[in-house]
Amino acid sequence: MSQRVGIEVSIALAEAVKMANADVIAAYPITPQTHIVEHLAELVADGELDAEYIPVESEHSAMSACMGSSAAGARTFTATAGQGLELMHEALFVASAMRLPVVMSVVNRALSAPISVWGDHSDVMACRDTGWIQIFTENGQEVVDNTLCAFRIAEDNSVLLPIMVHLDGFHLSHVIEPILMPEQRYVDAFLPLNKYPLPLDPAKPVAMGDFAPPSIYTEMKWAQEKNLQKSKDTILKVWEEFNGIFGRQYKPVESYRCDDAKILLLTMGSYSETAMTTIDKMRNKGYKENVGLLRLRLWRPFPHDELREAIKNADVLIVLDRALSFGGLNGPVCMEIKAALYNEAIRPKVVSFVGGLGGRDITVADFEEIITRGIDIARNGSEQEFEMFGVRE
Amino acid sequence: MENYSIYVPKLITKKENFAPGHRACIGCGEALAVRLAFKAIGQNVIVINATGCVEIFTSQLPYTSWRVPWIHTLFENTAAVASGIEAARKAMIRKGVIKDTNTKIVAIAGDGGTIDIGLQALSGAMERGHDFLYICFDNEAYMNTGIQRSSATPFGASTTTSPAGKSSFGQFAWKKDMPAIAVAHNIPYVATACPSYPFDLMEKVKKGLEVKGPAYIQVLSVCPTGWGCAADLSIKVGRLAVKTGIFPLYEVENGKYKMSIDFPGLRPITEYMSLQKRFRHLKPKMLEQIQQKVIEKYEELKEKAAACEYNCQTVLED
Amino acid sequence: MGKSENELTWKELEVGGIVTEPGNASQYKTGDWRSQRPTYDFNKCLKCGICQIYCPEGCVNQNNQGYFEADLYYCKGCGICSRECPTFVITMKEEE
CATH class of the missing domain: 3.40.50.920 (Rossmann fold)
Structure with missing residues (x-):
């Protein structure tokens, strides 16, 4: 059901996004995330992945385009790192509060100043309280597996939350590792089509992103918090199912x-x-x-x-x-x-x-x-x- | 009012895609502009709204004034969100996930959300060529936060962050020429409009919807609260903005300029400015300077239109 | 009519606070804001509908006789209709 290949982790990650059959990728290049998005652009250009690749003009717009795409009901992916994640910062809170299941790889990178393209966790820690599900990975296999799991978890209608899958810049993103690449038919069995419950659609008009007076803001935030807490049940269930099909078990600790x-x-x-x-x-x-x-x-x-x-x-x-x-x-x-x-x-x-x-x-x-x-x-x-x-x- | 158009309103759809019960200020020109634009747009649309007056006065949990699908996320990213929606539908249609319903994507924002903080996202979306219509409802300042100056605030206007005082004459810069910036992106359709000329506005919105690729329309929206004019003068003030040449109505189709309305003689700007508190402090010398500039800019525009070998048509007469 | 923002519990909110009832703001009464109301002398009315076109609220409708009249549930009393009416049908009168 899987084939072991020697492959750069970033490339393997992009291949996982292809296997997930993402509809939209909106990304802005930043070291050390570039190999992921370059490979995705190539897959789209070669017709191997039927998706729209939006080469946005900033990370803020990357996350914004992802929010729009996700609200329209499309399976949506982006990747970023370090400064890029911080430029998105404002939009991260909105994606989670509006319950838009975007999947994002964060290739962890140190923050300026002084400018450094190398890895640490400063970027992710600054985004701790953004309301996203956040999963850390340690090797290429975990990156591939958890990217697939991330779509499944994020889009589960009991969850509907965006997910960051973290991988360390260079130390993980740029190394070549032996990775078991899952077979497409097993991925298809594991990952159903995205069914966002209330997408933007003239056939059934909805309003997303109303403003909240003090009388209802607290209820909105509590609903969001309860939902994020509850998402752990689904995360555990998805990891278990993944293990059932692919034979690799993941745990929170x-x-x-x-x-x-x-x-x-x-x-x-x-x-x-x-x-x-x-x-x-x-x-x-x-x-x-x-x-x-x-x-x-x-x-x-x-x-x-x-x-x-x-x-x-x-x-x-x-x-x-x-x-x-x-x-x-x-x-x-x-x-x-x-x-x-x-x-x-x-x-x-x-x-x-x-x-x-x-x-x-x-x-x-x-x-x-x-x-x-x-x-x-x-x-x-x-x-x-x-x-x-x-x-x- | 123009005689010939007296019976025209009957031809316009009675359908309101924008429900009453919204919380815009009394006499809001922007509410009117949005209402008219969405009469022209119809129901087969997805609306992306920047933070601002319209967003606030049409949405308060758990209510909405919108009868069409609508999303608001942030202030500066409206065009980027629109890009995502457009791309998503394109991909999903191609993959057979959804049907091709020829649904239009319309992004709306104020002048601050467009010309200041949203300019980068808009520039990116126009450059990439997404198929969408972007309407900037330009009320010439940050009205929602309390009348602070934006780069669309006209020279000399007193706002809360460009107040007139002993050593200040108000707004110190000339209004940024956003339509020209849009034109510089080589997009198929750019236009200016004003709800005081409702049929012109609706025609342009329809055109903007129909072109393939990005379209940009800037709609002057009179703000009685921020401009300091009587609420019932909203339409008149908008009309004078056009007739003085301060806010000329024109279209740029595939780079070709065309005046929508031309007047044999422009009205003096004082007719427009004297109705508004924001200009009341201006001394004659300053008014003269502004008058010169308005004529200069207007002539420049007319020359561009003439150079495009279009006949300037008198669409609406006095 | 659904629950208001003062009554809804967190469990009753739609996913992400999405509003699923299009145009439900029409429940909100803005007529309370009015300090003056439009009054009509329909003898002069041409039924042209210009008052309807220029109404920022979109609250002017045709009555049984085909005359255009503001819905006072929403009318904020801006006076635009009175100002723009070509035959001076509408006079604004102070609210009591």
Whole structure:
């Protein structure tokens, strides 16, 4: 049902969008997203994908065109990165509040200034509260699989929310990996046609995007929040169905060698692969503590229950953020995790690191240092609320 | 009023695609312009509305004044949203997902939403050649937020952000020539209109709908609240904007200029300006400067039309 | 008539706040805004409909005799119809 090919992750992603038979792609080029949209433009130009490719004049217009397309009932895709995501910022809130199931790949990139085309999670963290479902991926296979799942989840009539599928710039987007490319007929079975319930159509006029006086704004926002929370049920169901057909299971929080682990590291995105190697290495060489890894896949809606379950036996939880929350207590993910655990009767010590900014590597040896330093901080304290890993003093 | 057109209103559809009960100010020229435009457009349309007066006064949850499909998302992106809808329908028709119903795509916005903050999205959509009609309802300032100047505000007008004062004569720049910018995109149809000339407006809207590709129409919409004129003078003030040459009515079809109405002699601008509070502070010298500029611009326009070898027709007489 | 914005609960809202009843704003009464009302001397009326064309509310309709008359449920009393009527049928009178 699948064929394994060596392929650049960006190209594989574009092929997944083709398999999903998207109707409209509206995108503006930005490094490191370009290979995705170039390949999509090529697929459309070659007649391999029957879609309209709108080469818009900005990311703001990309998201705006996507909103229009989605409201008209079309399957809609875009991709962006870093500054592009921030230029869309205003429109992101509208897409989710108006319940328009746009699928967007975000090739995570650091934010200016200074300008940097390389990867970190500054862009996504700035868009945390936009009301989008957000899924992190770690390798090319996960990118392809979750792009397909994203259409299915977004367009499910119980969800109708836009989704960001995150992949790290360059470290993931530009590498060539062996990927099992699903066969079209299985994709067709998994992904039904988009059926937006109330599209813009003269046969049945609707008004979308009315303004709300104070007497109804709260109800609108609560309905949106309840819906996003509830979307987790569908996300889990879709991942399960995907597993049934393709044999690969995804979870909101993935555990790696955690069963007996008292020391947990938590990462998001492609650096998790390196972190896994570190866990293996430390365990193989008989490190004095049992270490394990948690990978947070579902960023929004935040999987509180799964996280609490995953850490219940741990003494120490070390969180690596790839973004700063300027003037904040910790990295943004760490703050969220602390908040999720604060009311738990038994909870681990939580240690915050920020690192891997602007594309800087974190190696296996680096992760080992993070873990040992994290244990030290958990037991003996630190003068700082969080530490900036690898910074030259 | 023009005698010959006295019985013409009967020929116009009674169907209102724009329901009464909207919350526009008393005597709103923009509400009238929208109402007339959508009489011409009919029901087979999808409307994309920028944030602004029209959006606010026709939509308040859980109500709508629209009897046609309508969407509002943001302020500056109206043309981009229209691009997406147009492309979506094109793709879905081609793929057999929906039927080809020849549904028109009409984007509407104010002057701020078009000529200031929405210019980039509009330029992009016109350049890409989407098949849509864009109507700018130009009331010459940010009326919805409280009469702040835009780049469409005329020279000398006092607004809340270009107030006349001891060391200010009001708006310090000449009105941006948006129709010329639209023409520079080489689109098939550009026109100006005013609801004081309802049949001309409706004709142009129909033309704009029928052309393949982008069409741009700028409609002068008198705003009694923002301009400081009596509500019942809305139509008269619009008529004077045209007759003074301040807002000439013309069309540009495939780059060819054509005057819609020409007058043997233009009325002095003071006839127009004296009815409005926003110009009341202007001294004779300043009025003279404006008068010169208006004549100059009007002559330029007429020359363009003449150069296009079109006869200037007197469509409507005094 | 559906529930107003003060009554609707979050569960009753349509997906994304979409309004599915076209033109339901016509339930909203704008006639309350009026400080003057149009009055008619139909003897002078040509039934030309210019008052209807120029009405920003779109609330002028033909009555049983074919005369054009504003619907006072919506008429905001702007006076445009009175100003533009070629035969001076319409006089604006202060509301009591």
